[in-house]
Amino acid sequence: MRDRTLWTAHLGAGGLILVFLGLHMAIMHLGLTGDGLGVPGDKAIDWASVALRAQSVFFAVTYVILVGATLYHGLYGLRNILLELNPGPALRKVIDVGLSVVGLALFAFGTWTALAAPGAATTVGG
């Protein structure tokens, strides 16, 4: 039951990633595609562009969702791969706890980054 719930969440997170990472790729990494969304592709990583996105609630929310979904999907996938190698009960526990701690710590860091970025975005830069 527990594994089924975790697996369902894994698939759900995959769906979220498909939408939000697709959007992120289109805006940040595909210049011409990003132009179609109103973000100049070749300027996506310029500070002015970064600052504009950092002050947007939409981008902050989607960033947190993307970080959470990607960390869960990726680390749960890694857990499945490691468990297929038949670790003993003690090592399995280490894997479960270790990946959970790493995931939660990185999610906290990513969320803090999204929340702190608007303050930094007011700094003028080139």
Next chain:
Amino acid sequence: MASRAHPNRLGIRGWVGGGRWGFERYLYTLHRITGLGLLAYFLMHIFVTSTRVLGPASWKQAMDAVSGPLFAVGEYLVFAAFAFHAVNGVRLALIEHGFLIGPPIEPIYPYATSVGRQRPLAVAVMIVAGVIALWGGLDFLTLR
């Protein structure tokens, strides 16, 4: 999932060499490899992009450190890996939930295998992944 009844004796070696495995089995291997690659990139990406919190100078320094032709190629590989992993992941989810593989059939000779049902979907999603990767490649080349 780990199992006491059927232990995975081959370990990681079992990913790459499987004798008469079909096309879908190698998609499974590629799905794992791209998944691990994307996870590694994502973990680094979190730290690199977090430099925006420190202001424009730190941001510029971080972006300068990850610029150049080598990183551009790496960035495109990440995009192509994402295209494959996403489209193949949709295929796996569809198959797992019984979509696009037809209803169960009676085992009557000559026996039909599920491969015949699943193969067109596998080929179709690889074409879609290829088109997305090519489209991305054109975008990358046009920009850089």
